Amino acid sequence: MHDLPDARGHFGEFGGRYVPETLMPALLELQQAYEHWSNDAQFNRELAELHAAYTGRPTLLYHASRLSERIGGAQIWLKREDLCHTGAHKINNGLGQGLLAKRMGKTRIIAETGAGQHGVATATVCALLGMECEVFMGAEDVRRQALNVFRMRLLGAKVRTVESGSRTLKDSINDAMREWVGTIRDTYYLIGSTMGPHPYPQMVRDFQSVIGREARTQMLAVRGKLPDVLVACVGGGSNAMGLFHPFIGDEAVAMVGVEAAGRGLDCGAHSASITRGRVGVLHGKKTYLLQDELGQIQEAHSIAPGLDYPGVGPEHAWLHDTGRARYAAVTDDEAVHALQLLSQTEGVICALESSHAVAYAMQVAPDMKRDQIILVNLSGRGDKDMPAVAAYLGEEM
Amino acid sequence: MATRIAATMSRLRAEGRAGLVPFLSVGDPDLATSRDAVLAVAEAGADIIELGVPFSDPIADGPVIQESSQRALKAGSSLPRVLEMVTWLRARTDVPLVLFGYYNPFLRYGDENLARDARSAGADAVLSSDLPPEEAADLVAACRRHDLDRIFLLAPTSNEARMRAVAEVASGFVYMVSVTGVTGARASAPAAGIEQLVMQARAVTGLPIGVGFGISSAEQAAAVARYADLVIVGSALVRRVFEAGPAGAVAAARGFVAELRRGIDDVTKS
Numbered sequence: 001m002h003d004l005p006d007a008r009g010h011f012g013e014f015g016g017r018y019v020p021e022t023l024m025p026a027l028l029e030l031q032q033a034y035e036h037w038s039n040d041a042q043f044n045r046e047l048a049e050l051h052a053a054y055t056g057r058p059t060l061l062y063h064a065s066r067l068s069e070r071i072g073g074a075q076i077w078l079k080r081e082d083l084c085h086t087g088a089h090k091i092n093n094g095l096g097q098g099l100l101a102k103r104m105g106k107t108r109i110i111a112e113t114g115a116g117q118h119g120v121a122t123a124t125v126c127a128l129l130g131m132e133c134e135v136f137m138g139a140e141d142v143r144r145q146a147l148n149v150f151r152m153r154l155l156g157a158k159v160r161t162v163e164s165g166s167r168t169l170k171d172s173i174n175d176a177m178r179e180w181v182g183t184i185r186d187t188y189y190l191i192g193s194t195m196g197p198h199p200y201p202q203m204v205r206d207f208q209s210v211i212g213r214e215a216r217t218q219m220l221a222v223r224g225k226l227p228d229v230l231v232a233c234v235g236g237g238s239n240a241m242g243l244f245h246p247f248i249g250d251e252a253v254a255m256v257g258v259e260a261a262g263r264g265l266d267c268g269a270h271s272a273s274i275t276r277g278r279v280g281v282l283h284g285k286k287t288y289l290l291q292d293e294l295g296q297i298q299e300a301h302s303i304a305p306g307l308d309y310p311g312v313g314p315e316h317a318w319l320h321d322t323g324r325a326r327y328a329a330v331t332d333d334e335a336v337h338a339l340q341l342l343s344q345t346e347g348v349i350c351a352l353e354s355s356h357a358v359a360y361a362m363q364v365a366p367d368m369k370r371d372q373i374i375l376v377n378l379s380g381r382g383d384k385d386m387p388a389v390a391a392y393l394g395e396e397m
Numbered sequence: 398m399a400t401r402i403a404a405t406m407s408r409l410r411a412e413g414r415a416g417l418v419p420f421l422s423v424g425d426p427d428l429a430t431s432r433d434a435v436l437a438v439a440e441a442g443a444d445i446i447e448l449g450v451p452f453s454d455p456i457a458d459g460p461v462i463q464e465s466s467q468r469a470l471k472a473g474s475s476l477p478r479v480l481e482m483v484t485w486l487r488a489r490t491d492v493p494l495v496l497f498g499y500y501n502p503f504l505r506y507g508d509e510n511l512a513r514d515a516r517s518a519g520a521d522a523v524l525s526s527d528l529p530p531e532e533a534a535d536l537v538a539a540c541r542r543h544d545l546d547r548i549f550l551l552a553p554t555s556n557e558a559r560m561r562a563v564a565e566v567a568s569g570f571v572y573m574v575s576v577t578g579v580t581g582a583r584a585s586a587p588a589a590g591i592e593q594l595v596m597q598a599r600a601v602t603g604l605p606i607g608v609g610f611g612i613s614s615a616e617q618a619a620a621v622a623r624y625a626d627l628v629i630v631g632s633a634l635v636r637r638v639f640e641a642g643p644a645g646a647v648a649a650a651r652g653f654v655a656e657l658r659r660g661i662d663d664v665t666k667s
Contacts, residue, residue: 017531019528021554021555021559022554022574023561025555165461178456279504281500281504291505294476294477295504295506381508
């Protein structure tokens with residue numbers, strides 16, 4: 001197991017704390033609180049009990065035998081995070097940080113959201129824990145994701161429409177950070193992915209690692225061996241880090257993060273920060289970013305709103321540079337096709353984000369042996385994406 | 398040889414007054430107007446000028462500077478254009494010039510390249526809003542090699558440990574952010590707590606202390622001039638430049654800076 005990040009939050013050259021000075025004391029306080037509570041038996045017991053009673057953990061590990069049969073080659077297994085309460089892995093992190101915020105005496109939580117999945121998870125946690133919640137969401141996303149906006153409001157959260165910049169996820173993070181700079185004394189910023197300044201990438205990874213720990217145990221119990229390849233989609237990278245991290249020491253287990261190639265890597269409309277980005281600093285961390293030659297951040301594109309971010313978690317950048325994990329990219333087309341095939345062979349409608357991981361598994365399975373195992377993290381369910389998929393396929397709803 | 402900023406600080410001490418530090422967003426509304434506005438501001442009594450290098454995602458800035466940065470980027474502003482402007486300005490004024498931006502454009506350009514080119518263009522210091530001392534080793538080393546001052550920020554949330562961390566790497570002056578929040582005009586002058594904070598910082602560093610964020614009138618500037626070495630005004634000036642339109646921008650900048658300067662000159666430092 002690797003022992004990163006270091007005390008200042010670096011994964012090799014990546015990560016760190018690139019923030020305005022106003023935030024530094026709060027980040028140092030958060031780091032201390034996290035170190036304390038993550039080693040507290042009572043805290044961990046409470047989180048585990050909530051996961052069992054509320055999230056629905058452990059989630060299933062499922063052999064997609066009909067899909068595997070159709071594709072040929074390796075056996076595809078699914079870690080069913082889509083079965084978590086609220087429909088995605090986001091709740092694992094939301095509950096962990098929510099409990100931490102409560103222990104720290106914070107009364108108000110803010111969060112950013114793109115498509116609204118992390119916003120809904122955060123609003124859910126705040127309802128459960130009795131905390132005030134405000135979610136920052138780009139005006140473009142508010143328009144496209146009306147259902148999730150309504151869900152958040154129903155859960156008692158305030159949704160703040162972000163009109164700055166490109167009015168999407170990147171800008172909702174900008175505005176959430178600006179809000180945090182101004183309200184740091186009573187407000188906790190609940191970041192939804194393995195990004196942001198230290199200690200967020202570490203903390204989110206740790207809270208999501210329940211995915212990989214369960215999957216490892218389940219795989220050994222069911223098949224008596226570890227999978228050959230782990231596959232997960234990567235936007236910010238939290239579901240992938242959650243799956244990968246407990247396997248990092250298992251050198252025979254390959255790991256592949258799947259980025260969004262959007263309409264194609266060469267047309268510029270994609271979100272493949274590792275595959276096509278360059279090292280830079282955004283939202284508190286050093287990592288691979290989509291940026292121009294002058295260091296201005298470029299807009300990302302993916303049909304999967306949760307992958308639509310011009311950066312990536314710093315630990316993924318490190319795993320890429322050290323060669324421990326590989327990163328591939330899958331187009332909008334390939335993802336939608338995978339979603340259709342999984343739905344029709346297994347009766348499982350997964351999220352467009354997760355469809356990227358499924359699509360990659362479908363590409364590599366035929367070149368592998370029948371007794372080999374590909375473990376795909378099915379990070380979320382697809383209900384939220386039905387209007388987008390229907391529109392993509394040219395169907396009326 | 399003393400840097401231009403150090404020389405300016407000695408002169409201010411001799412004159413017994415606080416210095417005025419206007420911030421302008423380079424390239425808003427366009428590069429030519431902005432260049433003339435900087436020169437006008439120097440002539441109107443600025444003691445040091447901060448040149449804003451625009452960035453697509455300015456997380457420490459309120460709406461006024463966010464929108465100004467967007468306009469500047471659309472007008473073609475960038476770090477190389479700012480450096481060209483510094484060369485042009487340096488042929489015409491001796492006022493110290495601080496490059497004020499976010500770290501990603503600096504990193505893309507390269508810490509060493511930035512320090513070398515900034516120095517040869519005639520800039521005097523570099524300040525990055527999202528680069529705390531812990532992450533600044535490369536930029537600080539490059540600035541030291543090229544005799545550039547490194548300005549760092551302190552905030553109302555800063556404790557003594559943070560002040561020491563900043564004091565260790567900063568030079569020229571220390572920038573005390575006067576509000577717990579982003580840049581932008583506030584209705585009232587910085588709270589009394591800031592004077593206290595400036596005194597705490599003085600116990601930790603011998604560097605001059607500038608106070609900024611939210612200062613928007615000659616009256617507020619005068620209040621801050623009583624205890625700070627430098628009074629920094631950004632959003633209020635950027636807003637006036639924008640509202641005056643391209644034709645009126647230079648005159649608006651000159652007029653507002655002259656007004657701020659009169660406010661400060663009325664105050665004898667305690």
